[in-house]
Amino acid sequence: MDVPGKTAHKSFASSMKSLGSSEDYEIYCQPCDRNGPRLPAYGFCTDCKEHLCESCFKHHKRHTLSMHHNLLDKNNMPQTMQLSSAPVHTRQLDNLTTPCQKHTKEVIKFFCHDHKALLCNACVTLEHTGTTCKVNYIPDIAGQIIDSKEYKDILKDIDTITDQCNKMSEDLKKLTAKSNSSLADVLISIKKFRKEINQRLDVLERQVENAAKAIQLENDKNFKSVATTCDDVTKSLKISADSIKHLNTSKQADRLFMELKLAEQMIKDYEKSVQQASTYDVKEYNFNSNNTISTFLKTQKSLGSLAQTTIETKICVSTPKDKNMCRITGMTLLPKNHLIIVDSSNKAIKIMDTHSHFITDQLQLDFSPLDVTAVTSTELAVTLPWIEKIQFVSAISNNLAKKQTLNTDGKCSGISYYQGKLVVSFEDLSKLQILNTNGTVLKTVQANFLSNIFGTTIFRKPCYVKCSQNGIYISDSELKRVVRLNWECEMIGNYGGMSMPNGISVSDDGSVFVCDSVRYVIEKISGDFSTGKVVLKSLKDPHAVCWCAETSTLYVSCDSWNDQTSNFIRRFSIHSFK
Template identity: 30%
Template sequence: MEVSGKSKPKKTFSLSRGSAEDFILFCIPCDRDGARVPAKGYCSTCKEHLCDTCYKHHKKQTPSCHHILLDRDSMPTTPSVPVVQDEFDSCDDHGDEKLKFYCKDHDIVACSVCVTQNHRLCNVVYIPKLSKHILDSEELNEIMAEMKALEDNFKSQIKRVKDEMKAISQNHDGIIKAIHQFRKEINTRLDEMEKHVVKEADNILIKQQANLNDLSTGVKEITSKLTEKRKRIDNLIQRKCLDKLFVEMKKKQQRNDDNKNVKFYDTVQKKVVSEIKLTESPFDVSALTDDRFVVTVPDGTSIHFMLLRNQHIVSERKVNINEDCYGIAYSQDKLVVSCVNPGKVLILDLQGKILQRLNADKSLFSFPEYVTVNTAGTSIYVSDYGYSLENGVKQLDWQGNLLDTYQQAEVGKYLRGICELNDGTFLVCLAQDSDDNLRRVSDSCKPCKITMNKKLGKWYPEAVAYCQKSRKLYVSYSEKGFYKPKHRIKIFKVDWC
């Protein structure tokens, strides 16, 4: 029954239904009649699995007596289907052209016009030559795993938000019940106090529910988009649209790479004049000299040293810290770095060697995101994101002793970026959508007044920087929520009083 020297069926792929039927092959002719009969052989000519009865009849019938048959030991172990012909996407710049080519040098997909105009000297490959092995590629597996992990993470965040909202509601009900019980035990002179406390409790509830509802809406929106995108890729995989799948993967990678760039923005020309892509998303930056600076990469547990050469960013070296580095400041030939897991502050030399670990007993910080050092170099100021009443600005000496604290006593308002002004005071961002979302504190962590040339508006600030020469303030922010990406920068002319 086995015939050697014959070519294998062309353009077939093994499929998996993801169920208990993964390892059971059925007779195709019987399956068409609605019966599920285990396969005992295979016809290479018809490209179909056959049960024992169909296998025997196949050899006897005149039309199929010369077909090439394989017995149970030689037959394919997976069902086979023909390849579905792909349709190429149209080019955004040249609508009549299809995205059939991939430039390895620039890591982008392109049409024939794009290749002719912009990639004549590049290493360009026809996409079908690359995509035929994409289903077994590690890159596809990593993307699918990453999207699934993100989807699961956001679903867990939605559950956490619901649980917190329920706990807040229960806590609110308990406060009101306790207030009513207390009122019964005292005389009517406490009525005004009761009304005030109830009002404050309601305000706290409203603010917290508004923040959590905002967060929940954002998480649901992101989760919905991820689910839709994952279903689209799943559909392309099932239909074997390999070219579309390849293009979709590269588009997603190009969008993700936007969040991994360090950009040099010229405030005079008002445009980005240079940028450099990292393997992970950067978080904070600090200048060492006029043309050298350092960048923290939390997910990469590393610090990157960079320099500006003719207005172009050049990577100098990378130092692995093995800590989730967030905020960074430079003073006295030392780097001060904040870490959040657990909360601590590291003192390093310029070679990346850890000289000190502040908060060794893990009791001083909750979530220290940003850090700065005063101009005199005598104190370290840490903006502790924290939760509830734990957040605040912590003033430390270089041995890690707590000197003073600016306590952020308003529930639901979280401290973010911090910077020093030319008069020795500090500005701190609050993640909230109100006009009071920048706070000014003295070098001893006492509240100060702040006057600006225009109202801030309802926005969510993240990081803040101050230029002493131009007396301008630069604040990164989002208009939709403190969890949204901070893609914009507000610029203010400021005066202090």
């Protein structure tokens, strides 16, 4: 009997004829029996516990996954069938129908533990060989998955992400409604402003129109007066002329003489009247627009602008891996929209996508971290005060992993990095250190040392520290202020009047956002440390803060030991803070 891809051994040829159909074989190839005609057994695999035909026997020796299996030839193989596992494998094989995404004509049958990848035959042969990866046949390892911990954890993760999506969708719906409502108010304000402009322009227009009309009335009045005078003169002179002509014709010399003398006097009087009338100045006018208004209108590019109000979003940072309520004590930003979060209560470092607001990875530590800083675009440094160490962490492709550690000579608190230097605060020891990334201490600044030199204590309990080209910024919970040092550790600015300054974040212009956990506010200190103003209030115990200049966004954690507050980061879009 010919089977595509398989050739029966010659020694079995006569047996095949004498035994009849392949269904009569007492010992047959179990793999072939599951997917095709029944063929006589040629050997036996003690690892798979299956009889094999000659073709399967030879292929078994060459296949990556089975090349090291123990095989028995036909003389040493068991002479009875072992069928205990066949029903399970047959059932499992019926379910293995999912095509491989990479090799579309192959079906997924294997799992690589090293790469956590589902594989087909081609994947195993070409990329995940037995010498490089731990690969298992799925039916061999799938039996314990029913109602397993992994099954329950996956469902729990699905529920968590589903809840996050639903909450994010609901929050976005509310925020969108609020935004649209505010824009409706904006349209009303635009109309109102335009109406006010129109009303003012109408007033100014009426003023100019009234001035023009007044001149027109004066012109008409003067014209009427002159016209009346001229008409009266004309009429009187005509009467006098007619009378003189008549007296002259009738030879009435006496009366003519008197009339001429009267006319002479009348002419002199009328000449004065006409001369006065001729001196009236009638002017022509042009309209000269107000240059200030004209220039203003030409230079303005818009009627106004849309100013964003402070918009808040609550982001849940609790994950199924957490055993406790979150306590976010430090944050820093990495490129490509990644916010690094220190959760000291759960001894974890978390990475959050700032677009989706999902926690994409979580690194568990043996001890509670306190603060974090970005060293490079893919590397972090985290303070571990309880074991007096700084832990370096890689952050590549959304994955967090431990790297080397540095020992510190005390319980390290805040940490910040700038141009090859780590600046670390030691709250309990009242000191500040500047180190390189190899752990070499470049400078140690003790509070007592500063007091002796400058005659004043610069800090006593330096909590959080941030550094930039503008210097080193320190929040002091005991002196209740934020101080600014230059890189020689000389104080060049301080801002007090706070109750309990904690986390700080520095913007590019040198202004500082600081959490005041007792007053429940975020205060913004100007770059020259001369003034400050409350930019956010009514925050329950604000602890850590992180400013993103690119998006004008402020991230704030609240350490209130309330799961409705502590398990969330509050995101504020505040363009007005620029």
